[in-house]
Structure formats: structure tokens, C-alpha cells
Amino acid sequence: MLWSIISWIIVGGLAGWIASMIMGKNAQMGLVANVLAGVIGAFIVGLLVSLFTSEGGGMPEAFSIWGFVAAIIGAIIVIFIVSAIKGRGRSRV
Template identity: 45%
Template sequence: MGFIGWIILGGIAGWIASKIMKTDAQMGIVLNIVVGIVGGMLGGWILGLFGVQGGGGFIASMLTAIGGSVVLLWLVGLVTGRRR
């Protein structure tokens, strides 16, 4: 997947994660992309801790990025003290 693919996947994953965590009103498209890309890396790292290797195609990458983005948004909420 090329650079444009990472941006698209990150944007979609970040948007879905922000909907799940109910932070969508606070985030714009650029922040959704950043959260999705960083969340994808975080999700990949977490799966690596459990011995799960990369690969699996678009759907597995999307689920990993969404899961990592949700964890990232949850951690940011803990650090900033925001509650639902």
C-alpha cells in the first residue's frame, strides 16, 4: 500500500474511531487522518505483543487501525481528563 493508501486508510479508520469514541465533533479531517495512521501503528504494535504478524489484506489492516485508533483516543482522553 502506497502513501496515498495509508492516508485514505488512516482517514477512514480515524473517522470510524472518532465516531465510536464520540469525539467526531472535536476532530477535523486532518486530525482523523493522523489518529488513523498513528492508531494503525499502535494497533500493529499491540498485535505484535501477542505474536500476531502483519499481513491479511485491507480488512485486517482497517480493523487494526480502527482498534489502535480507539485505544489512542481513549489514552488521549485519560491524559487530558476528558470524560464522556
């Protein structure tokens, strides 16, 4: 269990960093935000996969291609949502 958590933190950090570069937010995000975006994103995608698959397979292993891709996609979704929410708070002059 502990190894699984540690592995998702490592994969989440890498996935969050790649996602922040894809989204053009790397300069604004730090290490902690990258890890959080990757881990939360992987959780969201894992939840969606388990809801929409008949087998209920859940999230793939962290150190697999599909786990890494899922974490990147989820991190992109998280970064997009956070950016959209932050963008609403700014007033345009």
C-alpha cells in the same frame, strides 16, 4: 513504499473518522486529527500484533478487512488515551 504510505493515510483517515464517531468525539476532531489517530492507531496495533504473534507477521495490508479493523481499534485506543490526558488538565469547580 510511497503507495503504502498513501494507502495507510487514506485508511487511517477513514478509520480515525469512524473511531471518533464511536467515541463520540467527532464534533471535536478535525480531518487531520482523524487521519493521525487512524495512522498512529494502526501503527500501534501493528506493533502489538508483531510482538505477540510467533510469526512476526506485522500489520496487514491497508486495503484489507483486518487492516481496516486494526486501524479502527488502534484509533479508538489513541482517542481514548488523548481524551484521558486532556481530561486530567481540566480543573473541576
